[in-house]
Amino acid sequence: MRGQSSREFVKGMSRQVGWFVILGAGALVLVLLVSTIRTDIFAQKFNIYFSPPSAASFYTGQPVKFQGFAIGRVNHIELLEQGNVKVTLRLLERYRRMLHQGAKVKLVKEGLIGEQVVELTPGIVGMPSLKANRSIVYETEASIEQLLQDLKPAVSNANVLLKELAEFSVWINNPEGDFRKSVQGFRELSRGFKAEDVPRLMQGLTAVLQQIEAVTHQLSDEEVVKRLSESLQLATGILDGIQPLTQAMGQDGPETFKQVGKLIRHIDTLTSSLNIVADDLSELTPELPGLARESRKTIEEIQGLVGGLRGSWLFDSESSNEHDDESIAPPLLDMQP
Amino acid sequence: MAQFYRLNAEGVIAMQRERWRYAERAYARALIAAQLADQPTLQAKVMYNLGMVRLSLEKEVEAEAMFIKAQRVAVQFSEKDTAMRSRLALALMYARLGRSVKPFDAWPQAGFPTDIYLSAARLAQYQQEPLVAERAYQRVITMRAESSLAIRYRAQSYLGLALLSRDQLEPAKAKKYAHKALIACRMIGLPRISAHALMLLANLEENLNEQQSFLVRSLVIYQALKDKAGQIKALIKLVNVTEKLKRSALASQYRSQLDALAGSPTKED
Numbered sequence: 150m151r152g153q154s155s156r157e158f159v160k161g162m163s164r165q166v167g168w169f170v171i172l173g174a175g176a177l178v179l180v181l182l183v184s185t186i187r188t189d190i191f192a193q194k195f196n197i198y199f200s201p202p203s204a205a206s207f208y209t210g211q212p213v214k215f216q217g218f219a220i221g222r223v224n225h226i227e228l229l230e231q232g233n234v235k236v237t238l239r240l241l242e243r244y245r246r247m248l249h250q251g252a253k254v255k256l257v258k259e260g261l262i263g264e265q266v267v268e269l270t271p272g273i274v275g276m277p278s279l280k281a282n283r284s285i286v287y288e289t290e291a292s293i294e295q296l297l298q299d300l301k302p303a304v305s306n307a308n309v310l311l312k313e314l315a316e317f318s319v320w321i322n323n324p325e326g327d328f329r330k331s332v333q334g335f336r337e338l339s340r341g342f343k344a345e346d347v348p349r350l351m352q353g354l355t356a357v358l359q360q361i362e363a364v365t366h367q368l369s370d371e372e373v374v375k376r377l378s379e380s381l382q383l384a385t386g387i388l389d390g391i392q393p394l395t396q397a398m399g400q401d402g403p404e405t406f407k408q409v410g411k412l413i414r415h416i417d418t419l420t421s422s423l424n425i426v427a428d429d430l431s432e433l434t435p436e437l438p439g440l441a442r443e444s445r446k447t448i449e450e451i452q453g454l455v456g457g458l459r460g461s462w463l464f465d466s467e468s469s470n471e472h473d474d475e476s477i478a479p480p481l482l483d484m485q486p
Numbered sequence: 487m488a489q490f491y492r493l494n495a496e497g498v499i500a501m502q503r504e505r506w507r508y509a510e511r512a513y514a515r516a517l518i519a520a521q522l523a524d525q526p527t528l529q530a531k532v533m534y535n536l537g538m539v540r541l542s543l544e545k546e547v548e549a550e551a552m553f554i555k556a557q558r559v560a561v562q563f564s565e566k567d568t569a570m571r572s573r574l575a576l577a578l579m580y581a582r583l584g585r586s587v588k589p590f591d592a593w594p595q596a597g598f599p600t601d602i603y604l605s606a607a608r609l610a611q612y613q614q615e616p617l618v619a620e621r622a623y624q625r626v627i628t629m630r631a632e633s634s635l636a637i638r639y640r641a642q643s644y645l646g647l648a649l650l651s652r653d654q655l656e657p658a659k660a661k662k663y664a665h666k667a668l669i670a671c672r673m674i675g676l677p678r679i680s681a682h683a684l685m686l687l688a689n690l691e692e693n694l695n696e697q698q699s700f701l702v703r704s705l706v707i708y709q710a711l712k713d714k715a716g717q718i719k720a721l722i723k724l725v726n727v728t729e730k731l732k733r734s735a736l737a738s739q740y741r742s743q744l745d746a747l748a749g750s751p752t753k754e755d
Contacts, residue, residue: 482646484646486652
């Protein structure tokens with residue numbers, strides 16, 4: 150009796166363990182199935198490719214979007230023997246019927262500071278769907294006109310900035326000025342500020358502007374080149390003519406503090422303008438990303454220079470935190486002449 | 487806690503009226519109230535106030551000890567305003583007394599209460615850093631507040647700028663600031679600062695009659711305040727000016743006043 154009941158017990162246990170294993174394995178398969186469906190691992194796909202002027206801004210695995218939906222990824226980027234770039238996109242087959250011939254591919258930014266994604270346009274509705282393994286047109290977001298528009302505020306801000314840097318430079322280098330007289334205290338207050346940095350950074354900024362100018366000469370559109378050259382000539386002209394103008398105001402300390410405040414504000418504006426220009430430039434021609442990086446580097450250097458000044462009580466005259474503390478004894482300042 | 491705030495406020499008002507001993511008593515009691523309530527940040531604040539009133543009473547050793555204590559407690563309990571105030575007060579005291587210490591370099595950043603910039607400005611002036619001093623004074627002046635304390639600080643800043651301009655050999659600028667200091671003083675009645683501004687104007691004035699007029703006005707205020715040092719300075723200059731103007735009767739009158747001043751107490755409650 151006893152042996153029989155223990156056999157039945159073992160049998161029952163085996164059955165339960167068996168069910169447990171089957172259910173566990175089933176759950177695992179289900180999870181895998183759901184995840185593959187969700188990630189489209191086994192979904193049917195097709196390839197298309199395009200040839201941008203530069204591979205900069207593209208990377209393998211970069212999302213490809215259509216009307217805001219992710220429909221595939223950048224599968225492969227290669228440099229062909231002729232020196233052309235070929236970017237292959239791997240897209241979900243189920244979206245192919247929405248993509249018609251005449252569809253174009255372009256690089257767009259998700260939001261103001263988001264990452265760049267590849268976006269497809271639907272093409273001409275009524276035309277047949279896109280065929281696999283065919284080339285489609287790459288449309289650059291940054292047209293020459295767009296670049297011109299973007300460059301305008303950058304150049305005008307650079308003009309103002311150069312002017313202010315020149316004024317600042319004259320003031321700090323004036324042997325009779327306040328700065329030289331109290332240079333020690335000033336240096337401590339401005340936390341690492343170096344007077345010698347200003348002319349160097351001015352040279353850097355001017356060089357970047359000159360490089361942009363040189364690049365615009367390579368563009369075919371004569372009108373664009375003409376207009377750009379005019380703006381940039383203005384920028385460099387200001388540098389030449391600035392010296393006599395700034396001599397007089399270089400004498401006055403508090404005025405220059407105001408100048409530094411203005412300088413900081415213009416650097417902020419200029420940085421954002423030049424970032425837009427740098428984006429445009431990197432899309433336009435393959436040789437430009439280096440220049441874009443260069444201009445960003447210079448701007449970062451200038452920002453680093455004035456960043457230390459920003460928080461200083463000497464320059465930050467617009468702080469709203471200042472107040473009287475009525476519970477404190479007024480300081481005893483012996484001011485008898 | 488109500489007791490602490492009442493006593494501390496009494497001390498501040500008494501200090502503004504230059505009733506030093508009354509202020510000292512009020513602050514001492516406020517300190518006990520803060521200790522009983524176990525409020526270290528308030529203790530640090532009142533320690534600083536107590537240091538300031540003791541400095542006014544020329545008890546420099548006690549003042550120094552109080553500032554050091556206030557600074558220690560303020561740093562320990564992250565009360566940055568009081569820590570900075572105490573540091574500046576100590577540095578200012580050493581500068582006034584001519585004690586050779588390392589130049590102050592831990593200047594305040596933006597966002598501190600006005601009195602801190604005022605102290606920093608005066609200290610920068612002592613340390614021969616006119617650019618820093620000027621900027622700090624300008625910072626106090628541009629404060630928009632219209633409380634009596636804000637006006638006091640503004641008046642002191644104008645006077646500071648006037649002294650600074652005088653030192654930089656810019657008499658016109660110095661006069662302009664001294665007049666601005668006088669205007670601010672008249673708004674709420676700040677006799678000591680008025681007297682200093684008038685004395686400075688007398689020093690800057692080339693016209694002897696004008697000089698005499700400014701000196702007489704400052705002497706009257708110093709006399710009312712029983713400020714011996716101020717009276718002596720004004721009288722010495724008055725003797726000099728009246729002699730130049732060949733007003734010998736007046737000159738001898740001022741000279742006898744000067745002689746009579748010897749030995750009189752300096753500070754009154």
